[in-house]
Amino acid sequence: MGNEQEPDGLITARGRPISLKWKWTIGACFGAFLVFIVFAWFIVTAFSNQMLKTERESLRTSLQTVTNRFKPLDETSLHSDEINAILRPDTRNFNAFVDDPVVKEIAKDDYAVRIFNRQGEQVYPKVANGAPFKSVDQPTIQLENVRHNDWLVGRAPIFNQRHRLLGYVLVENHLTDFHKTFTRVYLIILVSMILGIMALGLWAYWLADFLLRPVKAMAQVANHLHENPSSPDRVKIVASHPDELSDLARLLNTMLDRMQRFIQQQQQFVEDVSHELRTPVAIVKGHMELLDRWGKDDPKILNESISASLKEMQRMQGLIQEMLDLTRADQVELTFKDGNTDVKELVNAIFNNYRLIYPDFTFVIDDDLKGPTWVNMSRDHLEQILIILSDNAIKYSQERKEIHFASSRSGQKVEIAIQDFGEGISPEDATRVFDRFYRVDKARSRKQGGNGLGLSIAQKLIEGYGGQITLESVLGQGSI
Numbered sequence: 001m002g003n004e005q006e007p008d009g010l011i012t013a014r015g016r017p018i019s020l021k022w023k024w025t026i027g028a029c030f031g032a033f034l035v036f037i038v039f040a041w042f043i044v045t046a047f048s049n050q051m052l053k054t055e056r057e058s059l060r061t062s063l064q065t066v067t068n069r070f071k072p073l074d075e076t077s078l079h080s081d082e083i084n085a086i087l088r089p090d091t092r093n094f095n096a097f098v099d100d101p102v103v104k105e106i107a108k109d110d111y112a113v114r115i116f117n118r119q120g121e122q123v124y125p126k127v128a129n130g131a132p133f134k135s136v137d138q139p140t141i142q143l144e145n146v147r148h149n150d151w152l153v154g155r156a157p158i159f160n161q162r163h164r165l166l167g168y169v170l171v172e173n174h175l176t177d178f179h180k181t182f183t184r185v186y187l188i189i190l191v192s193m194i195l196g197i198m199a200l201g202l203w204a205y206w207l208a209d210f211l212l213r214p215v216k217a218m219a220q221v222a223n224h225l226h227e228n229p230s231s232p233d234r235v236k237i238v239a240s241h242p243d244e245l246s247d248l249a250r251l252l253n254t255m256l257d258r259m260q261r262f263i264q265q266q267q268q269f270v271e272d273v274s275h276e277l278r279t280p281v282a283i284v285k286g287h288m289e290l291l292d293r294w295g296k297d298d299p300k301i302l303n304e305s306i307s308a309s310l311k312e313m314q315r316m317q318g319l320i321q322e323m324l325d326l327t328r329a330d331q332v333e334l335t336f337k338d339g340n341t342d343v344k345e346l347v348n349a350i351f352n353n354y355r356l357i358y359p360d361f362t363f364v365i366d367d368d369l370k371g372p373t374w375v376n377m378s379r380d381h382l383e384q385i386l387i388i389l390s391d392n393a394i395k396y397s398q399e400r401k402e403i404h405f406a407s408s409r410s411g412q413k414v415e416i417a418i419q420d421f422g423e424g425i426s427p428e429d430a431t432r433v434f435d436r437f438y439r440v441d442k443a444r445s446r447k448q449g450g451n452g453l454g455l456s457i458a459q460k461l462i463e464g465y466g467g468q469i470t471l472e473s474v475l476g477q478g479s480i
Contacts, residue, residue, distance in 0.1 A: 020215070021208040028204035029197050036196065040189050047185070051178055052152070056141050059154045059173050063139050066113060066169050070158045078158070078167045083115050083124040110176045115158075116168040123167070130172050151175060214245040218252055225256065229263060280312040339378040339465075343414045344369040346379065347407045350386045354403070358394060361401045368408040375414055381461045385469075386416070388454040393420035396479070413467075421478035430473050434459045 069086050070078075115124040120135060122128045131146050131153045139156035146153070152173035158166045217235050224231045234256065235249040287305035344367065355363045375382070393403050397420045404419040425433060434455050462469045473479035 021205065021212055024208040024212075025201055025204045029201045032200050033193070033197060036193050040193070044182070044185065044189070048182065051181070052143070055152055055173055055175065055178060059141055059152050059171060060139065062111065062113075062171050063141075063154045063156045063169065066171065067139075067156050067158050070166055071161050073160050073166060078115060078117050078123050110174045110178075112172040112174070114170045114172070116170065118165055118167055120168070131170060133168070133170065135168065146172075149174070149179075211245070214249050218249060221252070221256070230260060277316060280316045283312045284309045339376055339381070341375055341377050341379040341382050343373045343375055343382070343407060343416065345372065346382060347386070347405060347416060350383065350390060351405050354390055354394075358401075361394065361397070361403055364402070364404045366404065366406040368406075369414075373407075373409060373414055377465050377467075381465070385458045385461055386418070388458045389418045392454060393418055393422070393479075396420060397422040400478075417480055419478065419480040424475040424477050424479055425471070425473040426475050430471055433471060434469075 073086075112130060113124075114122055114128075114130065116133055117123050120133050122133070131144060131151065134155055136155045136157060139154065141152060141154045144151055144153050152175060154171040154173070156169050158169055160166055214235065221231075221233045221235050224233045234253045237246050237249050237253075287309050291302060291305050348365070348367065351363060351365045354361070390403070397403070400421040402421050404417075406415075406417040406419070408415050459469050471479060
């Protein structure tokens with residue numbers, strides 16, 4: 001079977017992917033779960049160690065209390081009757097019985113006391129069950145697993161006042177309360193963990209939804225542009241909450257503006273070329289048809305047709321070159337970001353060149369730049385702009401053939417002015433002279449070879465470098 005093909009421009013995935021919001025929520029919950037587990041483990045371990053320490057101290061006290069009760073004995077062996085009388089004295093006196101320290105120790109619910117003779121035989125109580133007997137030389141307390149439960153088992157030798165060994169005592173702490181306490185602790189931790197993770201999940205989901213709203217807005221704008229590339233929709237930026245997403249939205253808006261500008265420029269380029277080339281192509285076609293019908297044998301028609309066709313072809317060549325220059329000027333901010341040009345040297349070079357090329361003109365220069373003045377601009381581009389403006393000044397100068405160049409510095413910028421004293425431009429035309437293919441006097445401009453693209457190229461180049469070009473003109477007096 002072949003692979004399924006999707007429409008151009010669309011990317012699809014099998015199944016519904018997990019949204020970033022859910023990934024954020026799950027990740028936050030999982031991270032909180034790990035942190036909670038580690039924190040709970042430290043707390044439970046510390047609490048458990050402290051409780052076991054307390055239980056050990058209590059068991060050590062019980063061992064000492066029981067062994068001290070046997071010190072007055074002179075016998076060399078222990079009997080159950082004697083042991084019972086020692087451990088449970090005077091049962092007839094209830095108050096004395098209750099207040100007896102040994103009774104208090106062995107009467108605990110978790111405790112079991114067992115007495116062994118010197119041979120290791122259990123003599124009290126008579127039922128032998130629990131932790132195994134071990135002979136010890138000094139009191140010991142160990143945590144042992146008995147009957148699949150963890151018990152604290154204390155063992156100690158029993159000596160009388162003459163330091164004779166009478167037997168051994170074994171006290172078991174079944175840790176019933178300890179285990180019950182930790183069962184409740186584990187239950188509390190589990191419930192707290194579930195409730196905490198649920199609350200954190202809701203908070204993380206809401207927070208992710210809130211923080212990802214700019215991303216949703218970007219996705220909506222991208223979808224609108226996918227449906228309509230000329231859509232004016234842009235991502236709204238909240239100026240009061242600047243963050244990385246705001247910077248990303250601002251960058252996206254800038255990119256969309258630039259993309260749409262390039263699309264419009266491309267469309268404008270195609271429309272301009274098709275419009276401007278229509279006339280010369282029609283002229284050449286007409287002459288070719290004329291020659292095909294009857295002009296091949298007429299030298300006069302043949303020469304006129306060839307001459308006219310060559311002129312139109314030459315004009316088309318110039319037009320295409322200017323259109324390419326205009327396209328490059330539109331993209332100057334992308335392709336020419338860096339440059340280094342001495343304005344003073346270049347303006348003086350252009351001034352000297354034009355003074356040689358047009359000796360019938362009077363050229364004046366007013367250079368206020370004190371020394372080398374560098375600007376961040378390509379020399380070729382700045383030279384192209386000055387040539388365009390100088391050619392326009394020459395072209396539209398009639399009776400007073402005088403051109404003035406001026407250059408000065410204003411703050412962080414350099415100002416260059418080229419002034420002519422020709423026919424000037426009316427206010428209505430002055431607002432459109434930078435439009436593509438616009439000519440103030442179309443018949444005269446066509447005669448002089450202009451296509452109406454020079455000022456458009458100059459404007460695009462200047463603005464591409466962050467500069468500004470303006471026109472001051474008075475009809476019949478000239479332009480700056």
